Amino acid sequence: MEKIINILDKSKNNRNAKIFCGDKSCSYSDIYEKAKIQKELILEFGKSKAVIMFMENSIEFIETFFAIHMANKVPVMLSVMENEKTVQKTVCTMKSSLIITDSKHRPLVFRALKCIDFSCYVLNVDVMKISVCGIPTVLLVGNDEELDDVAAIIKTSGTTNLSKLVMLTHKGIIQNIKAHISSVQLDKDDRTLIVLPMCFGYCFSSQLMAHLFLGAQIVISNNIFIPQDFLSKIYEYGITNTTIVPSMLFVMNKYLKWDDKRIKSLKKIIFGGMMCNLNSLNDLNRKANKVTIIQTYGQTEHSPRITTKVYDKQEITDLSNVGKPINGVQLKINSENGEICVKSDQIMKGYYGQIEATNEAIVDGWLHTGDKGYLDCSGDLHIQGRIKNIIIRNGINISVEAVEEVIRMAEEVKEVLVFSEKNEVDGENIVAKIVLSDFENLENVKSKIIENCRENLAVYMYPNRLEFVKELEHTINGKVKRYGN
Numbered sequence: 229m230e231k232i233i234n235i236l237d238k239s240k241n242n243r244n245a246k247i248f249c250g251d252k253s254c255s256y257s258d259i260y261e262k263a264k265i266q267k268e269l270i271l272e273f274g275k276s277k278a279v280i281m282f283m284e285n286s287i288e289f290i291e292t293f294f295a296i297h298m299a300n301k302v303p304v305m306l307s308v309m310e311n312e313k314t315v316q317k318t319v320c321t322m323k324s325s326l327i328i329t330d331s332k333h334r335p336l337v338f339r340a341l342k343c344i345d346f347s348c349y350v351l352n353v354d355v356m357k358i359s360v361c362g363i364p365t366v367l368l369v370g371n372d373e374e375l376d377d378v379a380a381i382i383k384t385s386g387t388t389n390l391s392k393l394v395m396l397t398h399k400g401i402i403q404n405i406k407a408h409i410s411s412v413q414l415d416k417d418d419r420t421l422i423v424l425p426m427c428f429g430y431c432f433s434s435q436l437m438a439h440l441f442l443g444a445q446i447v448i449s450n451n452i453f454i455p456q457d458f459l460s461k462i463y464e465y466g467i468t469n470t471t472i473v474p475s476m477l478f479v480m481n482k483y484l485k486w487d488d489k490r491i492k493s494l495k496k497i498i499f500g501g502m503m504c505n506l507n508s509l510n511d512l513n514r515k516a517n518k519v520t521i522i523q524t525y526g527q528t529e530h531s532p533r534i535t536t537k538v539y540d541k542q543e544i545t546d547l548s549n550v551g552k553p554i555n556g557v558q559l560k561i562n563s564e565n566g567e568i569c570v571k572s573d574q575i576m577k578g579y580y581g582q583i584e585a586t587n588e589a590i591v592d593g594w595l596h597t598g599d600k601g602y603l604d605c606s607g608d609l610h611i612q613g614r615i616k617n618i619i620i621r622n623g624i625n626i627s628v629e630a631v632e633e634v635i636r637m638a639e640e641v642k643e644v645l646v647f648s649e650k651n652e653v654d655g656e657n658i659v660a661k662i663v664l665s666d667f668e669n670l671e672n673v674k675s676k677i678i679e680n681c682r683e684n685l686a687v688y689m690y691p692n693r694l695e696f697v698k699e700l701e702h703t704i705n706g707k708v709k710r711y712g713n
Contacts, residue, residue, distance in 0.1 A: 231398045232379045232437075233297040236260055239443040242416075248465060249287045249448035256443065259291055266295035266353070273349040273358055274326035277372040278381065280304045280319060282329040282337055285426050285450040288353045290436070292328050297379075304381040304393065305427035308333055309687045315340035317391065318383065319348055321581060330354050337361075378577055382429050384528045384625060393580040394429070394528045400574040404531035405438045407554035407574070411536040412498060412522050414438060414469065419445040419493075421461055421470040423453055429528035430501060430623065435471045455483040463490035470497060473623035474504030475653045481512040492518070500524035501623025505652040510544050517541065525550035525611065527625070529595055531574045534559075535609050548601075548610040559609060560594070561602055567615050568601045569594040617710065619648040619656050624688050631658060631691060634684045640664050640673045643700050645708050646691070657692040663700055670696060 239245055240260040247254055254262075270279060279296045281303050283289045296303040304322055306315060315337060319327060325347060329337050331354045341348055341361035350359045379398040383391055408414075420439050424431035426448075439446050447465045451457060453476050461467060472480070477499050484491070497512075497519055513521050521539045526532035537551030553559050558571040575595045578586035589596055598616035601609055617628040628646040635644045643663040648656035664673060674694060681690050701709040 229377075229398060230402055231297070232401060233294065235402075235437065235441050236263075236294050239440060242443040245416075245443040245445065247287055247290065247446045247448065249285070249450065252287055254287055256440075259287070259294065262291045263295040263298055266291060266351075266356070267298040269351055269356065269358065270295055270299040270301065270326065270328075273351065274299060274301055276301075276323055276325040277375045278302050278304050278322040278324045280306060280315075280322065280324050280327040281427070282306045282308060282310075282315060282327060282333055283353070283427075284308045284330070284332070285422060285448050286330070287448070288330065289426055290440075292353055293380075296328075302375045302378050302381060304383075305432070306383055307425055307427050307686065309425075310383070311683065311686055312336055312340040313684055314383075314391065314686060316344065318393070320344060321391075321393065322381075325349060326351060328353060374580060380432070381580060382427065382432070382528050384429075392582065392585065395577040395580055396429075396433075396528075396531050397577050400531045400576065401433055401437065402441075403556055403572070404433055404533050404554075404574045405441050407556055408434045408438055408533045408536075409442065411533070411554045412469075412496065412524075412538075414442060414444070416442045416444050418442065418468045419447065419466055421458070421465070421467040422446060422448045423458065423470060423472060423476065424623070428624070429532040430526065431471060433531055434498075434524070434526075434533055453479065455479055459484060459488070459490060462494055466493040468493055468495045470494070472497065472499050473501045474499055474509075474655055475622050477504055477512060478508045478653050481508045481515070486512075486515040486517075486519075491516075494519055496520050496522060498522045498524060500526065501620065501655075504547065504655075506544065506547050508652070509547070513539055513541060513544060523547075523550055525609065527597060529576045529589060529597075530557075530570055530572070531576070533574075534570055534597075537608070546610075548612060549604075549608050550611055551609065552607055553609070559603060562596070565615060566600045566602065566612065568597045568599045568609065568611075570597060571595070619646075619658055621656055621658065621688060622654050626658065626689050631660065631681075631685065631689055634680050635660055635662060635677055635691075637680045637684070638673055638676045640666055640669070641677070643708055645700050645710065647710070649692075651692075658690070659693045659695065660691045661695045661697050661700060663697060667696065 240256045245256045279301045326349045328351045344362040347362050347364050377397050378395045380396045382394050523537040526534040535551045556572050560569050571594050600612040619626045631646045632644045642665045645661045649659050651657045
């Protein structure tokens with residue numbers, strides 16, 4: 229069976245294949261050699277099958293990913309936007325004996341692990357230094373059998389008590405990479421600019437791994453998305469494509485001058501993750517007349533790509549149309565509730581340690597996406613909304629129940645309803661309507677809720693607005709009525 233490590237093996241001798249990040253650059257061969265060195269430390273201190281990565285976009289991120297595979301272990305990729313409790317919970321859930329980070333994020337890791345009741349080593353890749361947290365004499369080992377054939381584990385939306393860790397297989401990722409390359413017409417001469425977090429499924433598979441597979445050049449940005457920085461990198465490196473979320477598309481359309489000769493190398497802008505503003509998309513499609521705009525649809529549980537829509541230069545009138553399935557993918561619509569279901573070899577193995585949740589998500593080989601839609605007569609998929617209680621903010625799926633659970637930690641909270649509100653930049657804002665048992669100390673309660681959110685939620689899950697109300701509408705069964713129900 230073809231494995232992820234084969235991607236680097238076959239590309240390491242390509243002298244033209246390079247990776248750039250800030251003032252650093254390296255060849256694929258350099259990545260390979262440095263990964264071999266790091267592999268020895270992983271073998272010595274990584275007694276468990278799962279090795280956790282808590283790193284921002286960097287060349288070291290790629291080296292670490294392949295070093296873990298060289299050691300025949302499985303990388304669990306966490307966003308640096310996660311908080312201490314999430315890091316601790318993931319280490320304990322996976323029973324991992326090794327977490328790899330960098331100098332910038334090492335203090336958070338140590339705070340997260342100071343109270344664990346077993347031994348966990350921390351590798352700082354900046355200086356290749358090992359430290360230990362927890363109780364040195366107690367070693368826990370996770371369920372290695374569950375990780376057979378798993379190539380990467382990515383955290384996705386779930387409640388705070390039971391985050392979902394998606395297990396993607398070697399076969400699924402590689403097939404998805406190949407289908408993605410074919411659907412958007414990439415080749416080895418492409419030069420891509422990475423501006424999204426590489427630990428998220430969309431960027432990891434469809435951009436980073438796809439271009440590594442091709443032996444193409446990669447430029448990594450680990451800064452906040454700034455149009456002028458984006459423009460300078462396109463010009464400096466001759467960027468031919470980039471992958472973004474609609475909030476970035478909105479900013480690009482507003483601030484970049486598309487007749488600027490410095491953008492002439494750019495051929496494709498690929499976006500996905502959430503619906504975008506139709507006027508902005510049409511405006512950008514018209515102004516960037518030498519750039520092909522491509523919309524994609526997918527989810528982490530499908531490695532992640534599912535469909536592709538390539539826009540021509542005519543006016544776009546229907547954003548619900550996300551195109552045709554990529555190679556190897558079958559689609560069907562559940563006749564009972566209109567849910568989009570997907571079948572392919574690219575579906576996840578399951579959620580780590582959550583058999584019940586896995587069985588709910590995958591039924592008779594079909595992945596239930598939680599999205600509503602329909603197939604038109606030409607076979608294009610149209611998205612009509614969501615069945616699950618999910619908010620999509622900057623392309624990241626957020627469980628409303630997870631946010632509600634944290635807000636309810638304040639004992640004064642009687643009821644809470646978290647919902648989305650359209651935002652043309654971020655896609656959706658997070659709004660919470662809250663009923664209190666006592667409104668006399670409103671400001672104190674509000675401060676407590678905000679502090680609980682900061683301590684227990686990742687930054688991208690913070691509510692944009694808290695609304696305190698006297699009552700919420702209920703269903704006939706007495707449950708809080710969700711919008712759209």
